[in-house]
Structures are given as structure tokens and as C-alpha cells.
Amino acid sequence: MDMTETGFVETEFARIAFVQSRSEGPAILFIHGNSSCKEVFSKQFTAPEFAGHRLVGFDLPGHGASGDAREPDRTYTFGGYAEVAEEVVRQLGVDRPAIFGWSLGGHIALEMLGRGFAAKGLMISGTPPVKADLESLMAGFNIDPNAENLTGKRDFTDADALAYATHTSAANGYVDPHLLAMCRRTDGRAREIMFGSIMAGKAIDEREIVRTNKTPLAIVNGRDDLFLRPDYFDSLSYAALWPRGIVRMTGAGHAPFLQRPQEFNSLLVEFVEGV
Numbered sequence: 001m002d003m004t005e006t007g008f009v010e011t012e013f014a015r016i017a018f019v020q021s022r023s024e025g026p027a028i029l030f031i032h033g034n035s036s037c038k039e040v041f042s043k044q045f046t047a048p049e050f051a052g053h054r055l056v057g058f059d060l061p062g063h064g065a066s067g068d069a070r071e072p073d074r075t076y077t078f079g080g081y082a083e084v085a086e087e088v089v090r091q092l093g094v095d096r097p098a099i100f101g102w103s104l105g106g107h108i109a110l111e112m113l114g115r116g117f118a119a120k121g122l123m124i125s126g127t128p129p130v131k132a133d134l135e136s137l138m139a140g141f142n143i144d145p146n147a148e149n150l151t152g153k154r155d156f157t158d159a160d161a162l163a164y165a166t167h168t169s170a171a172n173g174y175v176d177p178h179l180l181a182m183c184r185r186t187d188g189r190a191r192e193i194m195f196g197s198i199m200a201g202k203a204i205d206e207r208e209i210v211r212t213n214k215t216p217l218a219i220v221n222g223r224d225d226l227f228l229r230p231d232y233f234d235s236l237s238y239a240a241l242w243p244r245g246i247v248r249m250t251g252a253g254h255a256p257f258l259q260r261p262q263e264f265n266s267l268l269v270e271f272v273e274g275v
Contacts, residue, residue, distance in 0.1 A: 004045060008065075009058075009091040013075045013084050017065035018058040020092065021045060026120070027097035028272055030057040031085060031105030033126070033168060034151060034191060035161075037064030037182040040102070040169055043261035049269050056097065058088050060108075062187030069187070076193035078203045082111040096120050098272045103127055103168065103227075103254065104194070107206065113213050114204035121216035121275035123268060126225055126254045128232050129206035132198045136207070140232045152195025154188035167226065169255045211237045218242045218271045222252030222259065242271060 006019045019038050028050070030041045038057035045055050059066035061075050061084060069075035075084065085108060089097065098120045101109030106127025113122060128140030137143065150156070150164045165175045165183040197203065210217060217240050219233060233246045247267065252259040257268075 009088055011084060011087045011091075013071070013080065013087070014061035014067040014069050016058055016061065016067075016084065016088055018056065018088060018092065019045065020057070021050070021053070021055040023050075023052060023054045025052040025054055026272065027054040027056060027094045028268070029085070029089060029094065029097040029099045029119075030055065031099065031101045031108050032057070032060065032063070033103030033105050034194070035063070035156075035164055035183045035186040036103075036169060036179065039064070039176075039178055039182070040255070040258060041100075043258060044100075044265060044268070047261065047265050049265045053272065054094070056089075056092060056094055058085070060084065060104075060190070062190035064182050064185070069190070072187075072189045072193055076187075076190045077197040078107050078111040078194070079115075081108045082115055082117075085109075085112060086115075086117060098275060099123070100125070100257075100268060101127060102257065107203070110206045110209050111204055113215055114206070114209045119215055121218065121271060123218040123220060123271055125220050125256055126222070126227060128228055129210045129236060131205045131207055132201045132203040134199070137198070139235075140229060142227055142229050149195070150191075152191050154192040156184065156186075156188065158184070167254065169258055170253075171255070171259045207236055210239065210241075212239055214240050216240050216242060216271075216275045218244070218247075218267070220247045220249060220256055220264065220267055222254060222256045223248045223250050224253045227254055242274070 061069040103126040106124035130136040
């Protein structure tokens with residue numbers, strides 16, 4: 001029996017597709033990454049460990065089943081996406097959720113905290129807390145200056161989509177056909193504008209957020225995440241890092257929740273119940 005509900009909420013930014021489980025328990029909000037979709041969290045929404053929690057996911061504007069942004073320059077930024085997430089939470093009546101933010105989703109969640117959003121806790125994965133300048137980006141991310149930057153590329157070829165979906169969300173070398181289709185579907189302006197806005201310094205200093213914000217924070221990265229510089233996380237100061245510190249999950253890359261779901265789910269349950 002399907003215990004999830006899907007639908008749409010109308011926002012000033014775009015028509016937003018959502019999914020939520022039908023539990024009345026404590027809420028967990030899932031925010032997906034660049035050129036992905038809410039279905040990337042299927043191994044959480046179907047997991048028995050979360051039967052007592054209300055899980056909520058949504059497609060960012062320009063992604064998945066959501067509409068493209070009506071005002072791309074305003075919406076396709078960390079701050080714009082944070083406003084969208086806050087609006088979805090309001091319309092669905094979600095009170096003080098814990099948040100899991102993956103990759104771009106983690107940056108959006110950090111932006112939400114910086115804007116004063118009240119969350120019970122935040123777990124991020126594949127998200128180095130950075131300042132929006134080149135020096136900080138180069139310190140946190142493993143950027144190859146000789147490789148094409150697909151993260152900010154507007155128009156994907158089929159080969160680009162396959163490469164990006166594989167690098168971000170393949171499990172055991174296999175890319176789910178739906179995730180690949182949703183990577184192809186993504187509004188290319190979302191990548192271009194988001195990356196351009198970071199290069200222009202249009203984001204809150206995330207290093208300062210994790211240094212000063214008292215919201216409980218968990219960091220769970222894949223040990224084989226090619227996008228990150230792992231030691232960067234050890235160089236930051238944290239106001240409320242959970243007792244496990246920075247978890248580096250063996251056998252996982254950029255999407256540990258997809259690549260090692262049982263191990264990841266137990267960590268997320270532990271964190272959420274702890275906050």
C-alpha cells in the first residue's frame with residue numbers, strides 16, 4: 001500500500017510538486033541537489049525506519065515535476081530556493097522540521113538557517129559550507145580547472161546529462177532512468193543562474209552560519225565523494241556539530257543516502273530523534 005501523497009502547491013515562484021508520507025510524526029524535510037528531483041530520496045520514503053516520521057520532499061523550481069521559475073534571476077539562487085522551501089513548508093503546515101539537504105539542497109538549507117528559519121536540526125551531505133567567493137569555493141570543492149564545469153552549464157547534451165547524473169547519483173555504477181530523465185529535464189537556466197549568482201557573491205556566508213547558528217548540525221559525506229575536499233570540513237568552526245562529528249561513509253560517493261541507504265537511514269534516524 002502506498003503511504004505517500006503527491007500533489008502541487010502554487011507559489012509566486014512556480015508551481016511546485018511535492019511528496020509526503022502520511023504519518024503525523026515529527027517532520028523531516030528533504031531538499032534535493034542540482035539537476036535532480038524529489039525521487040532521489042525514494043530509499044528514505046520507503047524505509048520502515050521512518051514509519052513514525054512525516055517525510056516531506058519537493059521538486060525545486062525548474063526541476064522534476066515542478067514548473068520552471070517565473071522569474072529565473074530571482075528564483076534560481078540559494079536565497080530564491082530558500083524562499084521556495086519556506087513557502088512549501090508553510091503551505092503544507094509543516095512545523096519546525098528537521099532538514100536533510102543534499103548537495104545544492106544543503107546550501108539551500110544553510111541559507112534558510114541564515115535567514116532565521118526555525119529547524120529542529122539540519123543534516124547536510126555533499127555540501128561544503130562556503131563563502132560565495134572563488135577562494136572559498138576552491139578550498140571546499142574539488143574543482144578541476146581543466147574539466148568542463150557541468151554544475152553551471154546551461155545546455156546539457158545527452159552525454160552531459162549522463163555524466164552529471166552518474167557523478168552525482170549513481171549507485172553501484174547504475175543510474176536510475178528516472179533520475180537521468182529528470183537531469184535532462186532540468187531548466188538549464190537553473191544551473192547557469194545559480195552558479196553565476198555564487199560567483200557574484202550573492203549568498204550568505206555559510207562558514208559563518210555553521211560557526212554561529214545553534215541549530216544542531218550533522219555532516220554525513222561519502223568517503224569517495226569526488227566533488228569535495230574532505231579536509232576542508234575539519235578547517236571550519238561549528239557552534240552545534242553533533243557528537244559524531246564529520247561522518248565519512250565508506251563505500252559511498254556524492255549520494256550516501258542512495259548508495260548506502262540502510263547505514264545512512266540509521267544515522268538520520270539517530271540524529272532526528274536526538275534533536
